Amino acid sequence: xxxxxxxxxxxxxxxxxxxxxxxxxxxxxxxxxxxxxxxxxxxxxxxxxxxxxxxxxxxxxxxxxxxxxxxxxxxxxxxxxxxxxxxxxxxxxxxxxxxxxxxxxxxxxxxxxxxxxxxxxxxxxxxxxxxxxxxxxxxxxxxxxxxxxxxxxxxxxxxxxxxxxxxxxxxxxxxxxxxxxxxxxxxxxxxxxxxxxxxxxxxxxx
Amino acid sequence: xxxxxxxxxxxxxxxxxxxxxxxxxxxxxxxxxxxxxxxxxxxxxxxxxxxxxxxxxxxxxxxxxxxxxxxxxxxxxxxxxxxxxxxxxxxxxxxxxxxxxxxxxxxxxxxxxxxxxxxxxxxxxxxxxxxxxxxxxxxxxxxxxxxxxxxxxxxxxxxxxxxxxxxxxxxxxxxxxxxxxxxxxxxxxxxxxxxxxxxxxxxxxx
Numbered sequence: 001x002x003x004x005x006x007x008x009x010x011x012x013x014x015x016x017x018x019x020x021x022x023x024x025x026x027x028x029x030x031x032x033x034x035x036x037x038x039x040x041x042x043x044x045x046x047x048x049x050x051x052x053x054x055x056x057x058x059x060x061x062x063x064x065x066x067x068x069x070x071x072x073x074x075x076x077x078x079x080x081x082x083x084x085x086x087x088x089x090x091x092x093x094x095x096x097x098x099x100x101x102x103x104x105x106x107x108x109x110x111x112x113x114x115x116x117x118x119x120x121x122x123x124x125x126x127x128x129x130x131x132x133x134x135x136x137x138x139x140x141x142x143x144x145x146x147x148x149x150x151x152x153x154x155x156x157x158x159x160x161x162x163x164x165x166x167x168x169x170x171x172x173x174x175x176x177x178x179x180x181x182x183x184x185x186x187x188x189x190x191x192x193x194x195x196x197x198x199x200x201x202x203x204x205x206x
Numbered sequence: 207x208x209x210x211x212x213x214x215x216x217x218x219x220x221x222x223x224x225x226x227x228x229x230x231x232x233x234x235x236x237x238x239x240x241x242x243x244x245x246x247x248x249x250x251x252x253x254x255x256x257x258x259x260x261x262x263x264x265x266x267x268x269x270x271x272x273x274x275x276x277x278x279x280x281x282x283x284x285x286x287x288x289x290x291x292x293x294x295x296x297x298x299x300x301x302x303x304x305x306x307x308x309x310x311x312x313x314x315x316x317x318x319x320x321x322x323x324x325x326x327x328x329x330x331x332x333x334x335x336x337x338x339x340x341x342x343x344x345x346x347x348x349x350x351x352x353x354x355x356x357x358x359x360x361x362x363x364x365x366x367x368x369x370x371x372x373x374x375x376x377x378x379x380x381x382x383x384x385x386x387x388x389x390x391x392x393x394x395x396x397x398x399x400x401x402x403x404x405x406x407x408x409x410x411x412x
Contacts, residue, residue: 051264051265051267051268052264053265058257058258059257059259059379061257061377061378061379062257062379062380064377065377065379065390065392068389068390069391069392069396072399072403072408072409073399073409075408075409075410076399076409076410076411171267171270171271172267173265173267173268173271174268183274184271184274185275186271186275189395190275193278193279193282197278202278202281203278203279203281203282204281204282205282
C-alpha cells in the first residue's frame with residue numbers, strides 16, 4: 001500500500017469496567033473515522049500494584065458513582081445497557097489478559113474480548129471465569145482446550161509481561177488508554193481527544 | 207417569576223486542578239444554555255481524608271498525565287492555556303474554600319474564584335497563598351482585611367462544614383461535581399452529561 005492507514009494504539013486490560021464502553025463502540029468508530037485501532041492488552045493490575053493503587057477498593061461512594069456513570073454513558077455511546085454492578089473486581093484477570101494477548105496475536109482477539117465483555121456486563125458472568133471464558137472463546141471460533149493451554153504457557157506469559165513493560169514505559173496507569181505517538185489519552189471519554197490529536201496534533205472540537 | 211430558571215448545582219473545592227476548566231468556562235456555558243449554576247464550595251479534602259485518598263500523591267505518572275490532559279483540554283474548552291504544572295497540592299486550601307463560601311454568600315464568589323484560578327494557572331501563584339488571595343479579592347472588588355477576618359471566623363467555618371456534610375450526603379468525592387436532583391456528574395468532562403440530564407433525564411448526544 002502506498003499510504004498507511006492512520007492508527008491509534010488501544011491499550012487495555014480485560015478487568016477494567018469503563019473499557020466495556022470502548023471495546024463495544026470501537027467497530028463503529030473505526031467504520032466512521034477510517035482509523036485503525038491496534039489492540040494492546042496489558043496487565044494493568046501489575047502497574048497499579050506497584051503504584052499501591054487499587055481503583056474503587058474501600059471507596060464505596062466512588063465505586064457506586066462509577067457504575068452509575070457507566071450505565072448512563074452506555075446510552076451516549078450507543079452500546080448495550082450494562083447490568084450494573086457487574087461482578088467486580090475480576091479475580092482471574094491474569095487469564096483473560098493472557099487470552100487477549102493470544103487472541104490479538106492469532107487474529108480473534110477483538111471478537112473474543114467483545115464476547116467476554118458482553119457476557120460480563122450483559123449476563124453478569126465474571127470476566128476470566130467460567131462459563132464466560134469458554135463460551136466467549138467458542139463464540140470467537142476457538143477451541144477452549146487448545147487456546148487455554150497456549151494462553152497459560154510461558155510464551156504468552158512473557159508476551160503479556162513485555163506489553164506491560166511497554167505500557168509502564170509510556171506512563172500508563174489506567175484502561176482504556178489511547179496512545180498517538182507519545183501522547184496518552186486515558187479513558188473512554190478521551191477517545192475523541194485521541195482522534196483529534198491524530199488528525200490535528202491538537203485536542204479540538206470536531 | 208412564573209418560571210424558575212433551570213439550575214445545576216456546581217460543587218467544587220478551590221484546591222482542584224480540573225476545576226480550573228469548569229470555573230473558566232461556566233460563564234460561556236450559562237450564556238449559551240440559559241442554565242444557572244449554583245456555586246457550592248465544599249471542603250473536599252476532608253472527605254478525601256476520610257476515604258484515605260489523596261489524588262496524585264505518590265503517583266507521578268498519574269500526576270504528569272493530569273497536567274498534560276488539563277493543558278490539552280484548555281484549548282478544547284476555550285479557556286486560557288494553563289502554565290503547568292502549577293503549584294500543587296495547595297497548602298492553605300481551607301482558607302480559599304472559606305473565602306469561596308463567604309464570596310458566594312455575599313455575591314462576589316464566582317468573580318473571586320475565577321480571579322484566583324487565573325493567578326494560580328496563569329501566573330503560578332498558589333491558590334490560598336499570597337499574593338493570590340489579596341489580589342484576587344481586590345479584583346473582585348473586596349477589601350482583603352474585612353473579608354479575611356470574616357472568612358476565618360466561626361460562622362464561615364460552620365457554613366463550610368455544613369456544605370461539606372451535604373456533599374458527603376450526596377456521595378461526592380471529587381471536584382468539580384455537577385448535581386441535578388440526586389444525579390451526580392463528576393468532572394469537567396461530565397458537564398455536558400449534566401446538562402443533558404437536566405433537559406432530557408438522560409445522557410445523550412446534543
